[in-house]
Amino acid sequence: MRVDLCRPPPGWPDIPVASLRIFRPHGRINGPPPPFHPPRFASRAKAEAFLRDYAARSARASESIRLRLSQSDGAEWTDIVAEGAVLAQVETEALIQRKAA
Numbered sequence: 001m002r003v004d005l006c007r008p009p010p011g012w013p014d015i016p017v018a019s020l021r022i023f024r025p026h027g028r029i030n031g032p033p034p035p036f037h038p039p040r041f042a043s044r045a046k047a048e049a050f051l052r053d054y055a056a057r058s059a060r061a062s063e064s065i066r067l068r069l070s071q072s073d074g075a076e077w078t079d080i081v082a083e084g085a086v087l088a089q090v091e092t093e094a095l096i097q098r099k100a101a
Contacts, residue, residue, distance in 0.1 A: 040089045047090040
C-alpha cells in the first residue's frame with residue numbers, strides 16, 4: 001500500500017506555516033515549557049488523601065514515594081517525590097505538628 005506523506009489528508013485546514021511558529025527561534029513551540037507547579041497542601045490529611053488517590057490510580061505495584069525539603073521553595077515546603085518527579089508539596093509545619101494530648 002502506497003502512502004503519500006507529502007499531502008495532508010482530505011479536509012485538512014490550510015494553515016500558513018508562519019502561524020505555526022515552528023521555524024522561529026522563539027515562540028510557543030520552540031520556547032521553554034511553562035513552569036510546572038505541583039499542587040500544594042496546607043494540611044497533612046489532604047496530602048495523605050492525595051497520595052492515597054495517586055496510589056490507587058498508579059499501575060505500578062512497587063512505587064516508592066519519598067519526602068524531601070523543597071530545593072526551590074526552601075524549608076517551608078516538603079516535596080512529595082515519586083520516580084524522581086515532584087508530585088505535590090505539603091507545608092513542612094503541617095508534617096511535624098502533633099496533636100496535644
